[in-house]
Amino acid sequence: MSTVIEQIEQQIAKLSTKTVRKNTGVIRTVADGVAKIDGLSDVAYNEMIQFPNGVIGIALNLGTDEVGAVVLGDVSQLKEGDEVHTTGKLLSVPVGKPLLGRAVDALGNPVDGKGPIDSKETYPVEKIAPGIMARKSVSQPLFTGIMAIDSMIPIGRGQRELIIGDRGTGKTTIAVDTIINQAKINKVGAASGDPKFRPVYSIYVAIGQKNSNIVRTIAALEAAGALEYTVIVSAPAADNAANQYLAPFSGAAIGEWFMENGMDALIVFDDLSKHAVAYRQISLILKRPSGREAYPGDVFYLHSRLLERSARLDGKGSLTALPIIETLAGDVSAYIPTNVISITDGQIFLETDLFNQGIRPAVSVGLSVSRVGSAAQIKATKQVGGKLKGELAQFRELAAFAQFGSDLDAKTKAQLDRGGRIVELFKQPAFNPISIELQAVTIFALQKGYYDGFDIKKVTAAAVSIREFFATRKDALLTEIRTKAALDKDIEAKIVAALDEWKATYAG
Amino acid sequence: MSTGKPQIQQLARQLFKLSIVDGRLSDEQVAGVLAYVEKNHAANAVAILKVYRRLIAAEVAKGSAIVEHAGPVSDTLLASIGGALSQRYHRPVTTTAKANPALLAGLRVRIGDDLFESSVAGQLATLSASV
Numbered sequence: 001m002s003t004v005i006e007q008i009e010q011q012i013a014k015l016s017t018k019t020v021r022k023n024t025g026v027i028r029t030v031a032d033g034v035a036k037i038d039g040l041s042d043v044a045y046n047e048m049i050q051f052p053n054g055v056i057g058i059a060l061n062l063g064t065d066e067v068g069a070v071v072l073g074d075v076s077q078l079k080e081g082d083e084v085h086t087t088g089k090l091l092s093v094p095v096g097k098p099l100l101g102r103a104v105d106a107l108g109n110p111v112d113g114k115g116p117i118d119s120k121e122t123y124p125v126e127k128i129a130p131g132i133m134a135r136k137s138v139s140q141p142l143f144t145g146i147m148a149i150d151s152m153i154p155i156g157r158g159q160r161e162l163i164i165g166d167r168g169t170g171k172t173t174i175a176v177d178t179i180i181n182q183a184k185i186n187k188v189g190a191a192s193g194d195p196k197f198r199p200v201y202s203i204y205v206a207i208g209q210k211n212s213n214i215v216r217t218i219a220a221l222e223a224a225g226a227l228e229y230t231v232i233v234s235a236p237a238a239d240n241a242a243n244q245y246l247a248p249f250s251g252a253a254i255g256e257w258f259m260e261n262g263m264d265a266l267i268v269f270d271d272l273s274k275h276a277v278a279y280r281q282i283s284l285i286l287k288r289p290s291g292r293e294a295y296p297g298d299v300f301y302l303h304s305r306l307l308e309r310s311a312r313l314d315g316k317g318s319l320t321a322l323p324i325i326e327t328l329a330g331d332v333s334a335y336i337p338t339n340v341i342s343i344t345d346g347q348i349f350l351e352t353d354l355f356n357q358g359i360r361p362a363v364s365v366g367l368s369v370s371r372v373g374s375a376a377q378i379k380a381t382k383q384v385g386g387k388l389k390g391e392l393a394q395f396r397e398l399a400a401f402a403q404f405g406s407d408l409d410a411k412t413k414a415q416l417d418r419g420g421r422i423v424e425l426f427k428q429p430a431f432n433p434i435s436i437e438l439q440a441v442t443i444f445a446l447q448k449g450y451y452d453g454f455d456i457k458k459v460t461a462a463a464v465s466i467r468e469f470f471a472t473r474k475d476a477l478l479t480e481i482r483t484k485a486a487l488d489k490d491i492e493a494k495i496v497a498a499l500d501e502w503k504a505t506y507a508g
Numbered sequence: 509m510s511t512g513k514p515q516i517q518q519l520a521r522q523l524f525k526l527s528i529v530d531g532r533l534s535d536e537q538v539a540g541v542l543a544y545v546e547k548n549h550a551a552n553a554v555a556i557l558k559v560y561r562r563l564i565a566a567e568v569a570k571g572s573a574i575v576e577h578a579g580p581v582s583d584t585l586l587a588s589i590g591g592a593l594s595q596r597y598h599r600p601v602t603t604t605a606k607a608n609p610a611l612l613a614g615l616r617v618r619i620g621d622d623l624f625e626s627s628v629a630g631q632l633a634t635l636s637a638s639v
Contacts, residue, residue: 018626019624019625019626020624020625020626020630020634021622021623021624021625022622022623022625023621023622023623024618024621024622024623025621038562038566039566039621040621041620041621042621042622054637064517064521065517065521065562065563065566085623
């Protein structure tokens with residue numbers, strides 16, 4: 001009780017006795033989460049506006065004699081004639097490590113029922129992205145734990161890699177797998193006591209999603225022990241468009257704090273299609289001129305300024321972004337997908353056909369690309385998986401060609417067989433990321449022909465068995481691969497010996 | 509003339525500009541504008557005049573300060589407030605006293621869009637918002 005009294009006394013002491021100046025205005029109309037205000041002659045663009053009953057808004061349209069503001073709260077409490085005033089502050093959200101393991105809304109308020117967040121710092125939601133001089137090229141890997149991605153479409157710390165595909169093709173699963181893998185790596189790194197180890201903290205921004213889906217994602221992260229390294233920013237479909245518009249920027253602010261303070265962070269925007277729709281709604285209500293598909297003219301800038309905030313900073317940390325875009329009927333040439341494709345440093349394209357064929361993750365190797373390339377791969381992965389993408393592309397071409405004829409020469413048959421094995425090898429269940437050393441061993445076994453004796457359909461089971469064998473019995477060797485990050489002759493010999501040992505015991 | 513809202517606002521702003529002489533609102537010019545609108549039976553006259561009225565009211569408010577007070581306020585204090593505001597806004601400012609017991613103690617001065625708060629009620633509101 002005495003603490004509460006002390007807090008009030010401190011607050012009273014802080015209150016200055018001098019006159020406070022406020023720039024005021026009067027609400028003229030309120031509709032669909034947007035208020036038109038008379039007055040506010042001194043308001044700045046993006047400035048926070050204080051509405052009655054503690055409701056906050058942001059000034060987005062500064063007209064000659066009217067201000068348009070989005071309301072971030074309960075609009076039903078506002079009415080025509082209510083007085084509002086400027087705050088002199090840009091919108092900020094609480095940031096820092098106390099947010100880890102918590103779910104917050106677009107304003108940083110906790111929504112998980114775990115009590116208040118003890119965060120000492122705040123960070124502006126809108127901020128200019130780091131410039132050229134502050135940046136460093138992307139060269140450190142960020143392992144997703146998904147073999148098809150880590151070996152063929154590598155992602156680096158500070159990169160922006162788009163995950164794109166139709167609904168129900170596993171976009172969120174890839175993002176969640178990546179978050180889970182970061183948590184696994186963080187735990188291994190913390191246990192190793194390596195002073196150079198840099199953990200990756202994750203931010204998952206859910207925009208316009210069903211609450212049930214968000215709860216499922218949180219449950220998956222909690223079950224995998226990844227929630228303690230993750231911040232969830234939630235702006236579900238039930239939230240107003242203003243909150244959905246703001247949520248990615250709030251998430252970026254939380255992530256930037258980690259980056260600016262010398263740490264590495266990963267941010268997932270799930271998804272930016274719904275974000276664009278929320279922004280379109282706000283813009284149309286604000287009567288901004290609409291363009292293609294009724295999106296406002298600055299929808300490109302909306303996403304470019306958001307994604308440009310992901311970077312690897314010289315002498316500081318990094319922020320890696322995995323934006324997600326949902327396509328309709330696989331159409332990547334629609335407005336928003338092409339915009340975000342051109343902004344990001346590559347894309348992971350997920351195909352419905354592959355998903356329905358049981359190839360999961362349904363990564364289309366031909367359409368997926370990482371512009372950072374092998375710069376963000378460790379040497380071990382390059383050694384074992386350097387040619388995989390080419391082989392798989394060749395396989396897809398041959399497989400399409402082979403459908404028209406039955407007489408195939410031995411070389412073509414061998415290529416088709418090998419391609420089929422690679423496809424099987426890359427099948428991976430959801431929420432089950434594989435460590436990079438186990439990935440290296442699995443692909444190494446492919447290169448050395450250890451799966452050749454099995455039927456194609458049994459390759460996945462054999463790969464799982466190899467991984468179990470190494471995880472339970474060859475821990476020292478895995479640690480050696482992880483530490484050296486390359487396969488020298490000595491390690492290769494040890495892997496071959498271990499694989500021979502496995503083969504002698506595996507019945508298939 | 510188009511009946512679109514932007515055109516109405518544009519026309520009302522033009523009339524408003526005509527009502528300003530040397531940076532001050534001119535009563536004669538306002539009367540002239542009203543006579544012109546009445547004489548010419550302009551389309552959407554009501555809508556235009558509503559916007560015009562709002563612009564004029566905002567301009568008038570810039571030169572007129574309302575001093576809300578909980579206790580007694582002397583004429584000298586009102587004159588001193590008026591003088592300080594005239595100096596700040598570089599225009600003559602008239603002051604009008606208005607009793608408001610809800611302030612508990614102190615003053616609240618409103619001029620144009622600006623509000624100068626120096627009352628106990630205002631400080632309590634700030635306190636309750638921050639706790």
